[in-house]
Amino acid sequence: MTSTTLTQAGTTRGVSTGALLAAGAAAGPLFLGLGLAQAFIRDGFDLSRQPLSLLTLGEYGWIQIGNFVLSGLLALAGAAGLRRALRGGPAGTWGPALVAILGTGLIVAGVLRPDPSMGWPAGAPEGNPETMSWHSYGHGVGALLSFGSLTIACLVFGRRQLRLGARGWAVYSVLSALATVVVMAWPDQDSISVRMVVGSFFVFAWLTAVSLHTITERNH
Numbered sequence: 001m002t003s004t005t006l007t008q009a010g011t012t013r014g015v016s017t018g019a020l021l022a023a024g025a026a027a028g029p030l031f032l033g034l035g036l037a038q039a040f041i042r043d044g045f046d047l048s049r050q051p052l053s054l055l056t057l058g059e060y061g062w063i064q065i066g067n068f069v070l071s072g073l074l075a076l077a078g079a080a081g082l083r084r085a086l087r088g089g090p091a092g093t094w095g096p097a098l099v100a101i102l103g104t105g106l107i108v109a110g111v112l113r114p115d116p117s118m119g120w121p122a123g124a125p126e127g128n129p130e131t132m133s134w135h136s137y138g139h140g141v142g143a144l145l146s147f148g149s150l151t152i153a154c155l156v157f158g159r160r161q162l163r164l165g166a167r168g169w170a171v172y173s174v175l176s177a178l179a180t181v182v183v184m185a186w187p188d189q190d191s192i193s194v195r196m197v198v199g200s201f202f203v204f205a206w207l208t209a210v211s212l213h214t215i216t217e218r219n220h
Contacts, residue, residue: 021214022215024099025208027102027103027204028071029208034063035055038060039052047193049190049193052197061113066110069110071106073107074103079102085214085218090163090164102150105142109143112136157169172206184199
């Protein structure tokens, strides 16, 4: 068996690096696209005060649960692709690891659902629940791991890009992290559900861009 054959056989059981990176690029568009579609279609849901996580509850909650889990699996695939593509180079260890934490956090947040609140689903308390269940805490931890790790990944890749002389990409990575932190930490609880979507857009758009750019780099 030749070395080429051995290499092909060891390609994550037949999945190419490009396909893995494409999966990672699709994680954000799927998560936000399907989540926002439900927010506008599901009767009674109000994105101005109800976060997308609450879509895991109610009659069609399985759709958003599946959205969390599938997006997480795509992110894990993307992390595997980044690990291959960056192996031995700058950010080759921590970059893929942080994207893998994103994927794991999304899966955890999907499986462990939040408590009914903010009037969703129908009959739920209009504000936050007085006490939180263990799975609601778990959901919060999963969400925090997801978006916290991806924000840090922006900075890790920004350092890599600066070392490689890609200053434009480095600036974009750092600004994506800063914009996410500013939007998510803004002291206005009345707009938190909308700000979570905006912050998610910044970091997921960054992940899509970096994943696609890595594919392009490999083809040149």
